[in-house]
Amino acid sequence: MASITTRSLIKEYPGGVRGVDEMDVTIHDGEFFALLGPSGCGKTTLLRTIAGLEKSTSGSIKIGDREVTNMEPGQRRVAMVFQDYALFPHMSISDNIAYPLKIQKVAKAERHSRAEEVGDKLSLQGLLERRPGQLSGGQQQRVALARAVTSRPDVFLFDEPLSNLDARLRLEARTFLKKLQLDLGVTTVFVTHDQAEALALADRIAIMRSGKMQQLGTPREVFQRPANTFVASFVGSTSMNLLKGNVADGGVMIGHQKVALPADAVGRVGDGQEITWGARPEYLDISLDPVHGGLEGTVTVSENLGASALITVELTGSGEPVQVVVSEDHEPGIGTRVWVTFEPRRTLLFDAEGLRIGD
């Protein structure tokens, strides 16, 4: 078990593109840590650099108190589960699971019993003599996990391990993964582009963009208090409403409508300052009657989400769309005139650079 620390880590590709740019991050011992971001943001590069599959250009990586920056991947005591699982198609499941032990020159009999033991733990009983090709996607994923577990690593590295599964299986596997990690207590770094997966699984999430860290925090923090507009729009199953406006008279002018200053921003902005006002659709509500401090508009689209509905409201005057999640009982018809309401403490303000105003 070990923590992971990177210091000024840079991975530069030929041509000067930086996959990882000045990364300073500490992943705590036993933590379930997610690397989240759109494709090409460098999260997989960071993971592979930690694994040693990519050589860092400069900076250092420590696992526990071991300096691993220049170590061979095989010496870093890390285990990785690949997106395609990388199960050796020519070996039985048992041999696949025991492969790390084979490298460690563990005797055959013991390898076999360890594989069986791990296989049991991961519900792979009865599959051990098969070949990977004969297994379902979910089973293959568990075999890949089992192989990682067998090597008793200090660190698990998961590269989008759930993305090859269909939606239903993915939820199941997610729960399984979380439980497994809790049981084993091994420091785990998990790369995903799916924010829901990251929110559901991780103790902490690092959100990356163009090789740079955007925000590091608990799921709650990144959801409720995104550091910038990028994080705000990337995290959440519906993205945050972000409306341009400016500060006036202790409030925020969006078009010609005025809303209250978010709680965090009080006292930190001055009149005339250009800002972006943000509010999550889940934290907004609508009223059919005029409400003071609410935003007036007309319903243009309604999308059913099951127990709730996502309503798009076009604001009167500016015509900007605002999305609101309403419970199924309060779904207004298209064309209805509504007022969008909210609690000021649930709203955020971002400055001209897109950084959140407040602490």
Next chain:
Amino acid sequence: MTRKRFFAAAAGLLAGTVALSACGSSSAPSQATDQNADAKEVTLTITANAVSGGKNAAGADWITNYVIPKFVEAQKAKGVTAKVNFQPNGVDDQAYKTKVSLDLSTGQGADITSIDGIWLGEFADAGYISPLEDIVGKDKVQAWDGWKQIKPAVQQLTTYEGKQYGVPDGTDGRVIYFNKKLFSQAGLPADWQPKSWDDILDAARKLKKLPDVTPLQINAGKAMGEAATMQGFLPLLQGTGQPINKDGKWQGNSQGVQDVLGFYSTVYGSEKLGDPLLQQDAKGRDKSFQEFSQNKLGILIESDYLWRSVINPSKGVSPMADRDSSVGWAKIPAQAAGKGPNGADFVSMSGGSGEVINPKTKYPQQAWELLQFMSSADAIKARIGSTPQISARDDVNGEILKADPLLNYISTEVLPVTAYRPGLADYTQVSAALQDATGQVAAGKSPQDAGSAYQKALEGIVGGNDKTFK
């Protein structure tokens, strides 16, 4: 070989400037003639284009079953332990020649090598072989009593620039074969003997009237290879009075050459007395044999090989059960009576092979002993066995050819008028040019055009027209 040596050698080679001449040939003078003359243990190797169970199997079996044990035995009686190996080959002559050249050029190779007489000049010029007297000593060579039995004409086979390079082991002669059955159908005599080229053409014209019969086969073209020269062009050219090479000069596009090509033109051109397509066939010669054996071909110029090995009723490849009664033969006439060299009426060409000693042999004296043994009357009789063949030795021929009318005929009637090809280095290329010329005429080109193309090719080969004559 040890690995170390292997890599050392490899490195040496890679390092680069290996002079071609150092590797490419061995012009170094032969070692002393008496080297290892008193050795008690001797290893000798013989090679020939013969292999048991395949090509020239009889020759191969003779070496393994007769020559080697008998020679080893004879040596043992002298207190010498001899070990004699045989390296068989079963390939076409060009491949065999290549291998032998490579072997001799590097000082490897068998101590005794069987070669075709016409390679002699090339090999000698390349320094691959040396005169016998240089290898084993003049006195030793002259001491052999076998020379008396070999006619001077036959000795020419292994002679180059006046020196003996080896011992001839057999010769042959060319005659005109004809199918008596077809002849009687065409109203031609069974004891046919043409006296001129016109006689041949007249007979062919009569045969032409028979259905499904090719009247005449005169080999032509590259596909026939040396057979086009030896069984076609050269016997005809001989009949015009001038040999292909005279006083070191080659015969160019002379009147004689024009007459010969004109003859081809008559046969394959206007009158279609022969089958021009057959001349282009890579296996045309075999097919002509097959046709002859199936009574589909009337007249054919060939050597005794046809009689012995092809249409032989018991061992031939295209056996002819009634060979003895239905195949006739005659001497090849000159263009017209008295037109042959020195006014001869009839002509022929002969070839043959011989054995040479590797100049790099470790045991020159013993190799010479082995060669003498192989050329002894008893050994040759053993080789010839039950299928008579014309040997180089008169004593053997007199004894074994009596029973075979054709071979006896060749030995007594043809060999006196025969000629050998010049054993000159350029011969192979000149022969190729002649094959080309005959092939072109058979394919329809005019004798004039083919002749001037030949002249041009010839000058390229021998280096200028001062080395040719007309």
Next chain:
Amino acid sequence: MPAPAAGTGPSRAVVDDGDVAGLGKARAMAFLAPALLLISLFLVFPALWTLYLGLTNYRLSGSAAKNPQFVGVDNYINALSDDRFFNSLGLTLLFVFGSAVIGQSALGFAIAWTMTRVRKSVRAVVEFFVLLAWIIPSSVTTFLWYAMLDRSNGTLNAMLSTGNTAWLLDYPLQSIIVFNTWVGTAFSMLLFSSALASVPPSQLESARMVGAGAWAQFRDVVFPHIRGHVLTNTLLITLWTFNTFTPYLLTAGGPDDRSNILPIFIYRLALNDGALGQGSAISLIMIIINLVIATVYLRLLKERKS
């Protein structure tokens, strides 16, 4: 040669991209070295030596064997002023174009394409026989075809009732083109089979949905996927066909040089005439032609892509 062990340990040199197994340059060279050593010694070295021979009048026997003279580019001038060389070159180009580019590629593709839509058992049988032609040693296959095309007893004449047509004499080039197609189609068929398997069926289907005909499907869907295979295939079979000597066993270059393709021309020059210097020079010319063809292929395919 760096020892293989030099690359291990934590202080190893920077790893290349794509080097997924962590070979490193040093170890990569060590892996490559045995093959390169063998190739240098038994291929590059004799090949360079051959090129040197091409500058001499070296012969297998005769006085030029003893003292070969450096003749510079004479052999090349001779070759380039020799009608027979150009005849041979023309025949070779026809032979390569006919039997490799058209024959093997087209037939191989047609078979591979057809075999994707027949029953498995039929496919297995067809593939077996096509491959058989390729596997049987050349000395045997040439004999089979010699028997097949024979003038008087040949199977082809019997089948087609073409009397005594002497195929090998009347149509020598055509005969060896058909023969070489017969021998070599297997490789193209195999390559195209696996290439076609790599074309996503969904793309073919969507092309059909918008009404694309067979040609349009090939051009817009199949070809882009198999471009690399077409290149590999054309390159290899062109080189192989350019250098094949096997037709010699069928026609020996004849009749009258009408099937005298370059490898046979060289063989006859080097072995029958013993003119190794001249033969070596023509070998180099042949390689240069091969090089030009290879470059043209690479260009063509690159251009069509962009």
Next chain:
Amino acid sequence: MTAVQGSTSTTRPESRQMLRHFLGLMGKSVFTALVLAFFVIPVLWLVFAPFDAHPGLNVKLPEFTFNNFKVLLDNPTAIASLGNSLILALGSMVVVLVLGSLASYSLSRVKIPGRDLLLYTLLLLSSIITGTAAMVPTFLLMVKLGLIDSQFGVILVLSGGILPTVIFILKDFMDSTPKSYEESARLYGAKPLRILWDVVIPLARPGLATIAVWAVVQVWGNFLVPYILLRSPSKSPAAVVMYTFYTEGGQPNLALISAFSLLFSIPVVAMYFFVNRRYGFRFHGGIKS
């Protein structure tokens, strides 16, 4: 798919569809039959002639006999030569597989400067070696190395000649194996040779098997190299012995040639069968352009 279109189209195009379908089926069957005829008919001679008491060049039902084989069995070199061919073929196969997979793996995974140029140059040079002009240098080289009359020497020369093509084709196979397998093994501490052996070789097995057959076929039929380099009759491979069944005058002995041709062909065909059943026989991969 016909159904999809058929249901939405009117009657006339529907019948045209049917016609097209029918014509397609006809074309397919005719083409398949022609292909089979083209490839099968020449081989028939090999099936019948060896068992014929009087084989000719034409294909005919034999006057059945095993005598041709009996004659071969009596031939001192014929049967042994097949063993020699096996030695040469398998020896070369092992050499090119071992050296070829090491080299192609290395070339596939590490960008060595001038890699492509090197490959193409070697490929082009290999065409000289297989030709006749290089015969003399090769022979002289082998004389210097003391490898005349050595089967090992023949194996080296033949391997050197076919290695570039082997590397070229194997590299395609190696390029197309997914990289995550190797990375995974590497993370567990496997060293490159180990990865090659545990992961890459098994994954490339169909390719290796196919190349193995290809290499064997190349060596199996080679006449000139073993003929020039070997001396002892006991080492002659079948390709050399095949030529001995011609008479002095160059005429083929059809009985022996047909029987020997069959024996000569069987081992390679058997090897193909084995490989095809076990791994599937295929070439794949294309140059990435």
